[in-house]
Amino acid sequence: MDPIKNPYAPGAGQRPPELAGRDEQLRSFDVVLERIARSRPERSIILTGLRGVGKTVLLNALRSAAVRAHWGTGKLEARPDQRLRRPLSAALHVATRELGHPQGDDVDHVLGVIKAFAQRDSAPGAKLRDRWNPGIDAPAITGRADSGDIEIDLVELLTDVGGLAADVGKGVAICIDEMQDLHPEDVSALCAACHEIGQSGLPVIVVGAGLPHLPAVLSASKSYSERLFRYSRIDRLDRAAADHALQLPAREEGADFTPEALEAMYAATGGYPYFIQAYGKVAWDVAPRSPITVEDVAVAAPEAESELAVGFFGSRYERATPGEREYLRAMADAATAEADKAEDVQPDDVDSVPTAAVAAVLDRKPQSLSPARDALLKKGLIYSGERGRIAFTVPHFGRYLRSTA
């Protein structure tokens, strides 16, 4: 069918033509916005899930909901090699402007505090001209949020920004993507600041998104984090939502899928949003006419798989060293072995494997594999949800590894 009209959107953070299966998260976020604006206690929100499951897209949708409620919002993506000050001050700069506070002096004061917070980033003893200029058009306020102790500074910063929002009866949402990559000190300071801000009833929340082990990262940092955040597991779509994600955009263009085609799509994609978009895109292009049939899906599958092999799996696999790749393959084999032991279980269904089983596959001592495992954890290719077990962060990664062996 006409490729120009193809509605599907495979790609990191690409807004899907239809955000399927997330109504509950969207609805409860509206309640959170409303409650916070009325000074009711509410927890910050953390979205967790595997790669390609739709965390970034949902985070963006929640941010849009906050914007529609006239909140101030800002977003940052954490990176392992970057500290929090710069990206957070840029995000709060945007959020503060979005609030549209009528009192210019008050706004300038808060902007000055944000600037002071940002500029504290420079190495000790750095010359003034070496300081990073956050592009804030207000003089820095000295003596506020610039002590150099990130925890103290964050509390002061968020207190001032929250105060500004409270003045206009709105709130501020700080969206943090890839939150598991924050520096440990920044995680700890952010938790402490949220704790403090929550107690003073100021309308500031963090909306974070990250890999499935993010809750473990937070609770390792502060034991009270479970009370601070509401965790929402973003999962693959169920059958109805997956059909919706495919059918609605097609119907907008006057096209459709046969019921058998939808069933085949679900079998191939497992309901994972990235795979739905990737398969949808190819199926649309190969189908000669509407409705898209099960035969069209069969023709599309090899092309969709090869595109995923390059863009989704391969790009990640390439980041691993030869030793790490050996470890990844052993994980896939260990999952197969685990599946063989049980009845009616496919290797794809095995969520995690014991690290000891991986060592057994390679016939090595577990300790000797720690460097490879730690490097893979750091690269975000695997995660450990419970002690002694590991899993791929990328869905169907084991299947990919087995098929390229």
Ligand SMILES: Nc1ncnc2c1ncn2[C@@H]1O[C@H](COP(=O)(O)OP(=O)(O)OP(=O)(O)O)[C@@H](O)[C@H]1O
């Ligand atoms: N609810 C949804 N319905 C349909 N498609 C979706 C949905 N959520 C996400 N997608 C699609 O899935 C793909 C991946 O989305 P996104 O980048 O948000 O995932 P992610 O969880 O942030 O992945 P990563 O961990 O790699 O950052 C995109 O192509 C997006 O359009």
Ligand SMILES: [Mg+2]
């Ligand atoms: Mg993402």
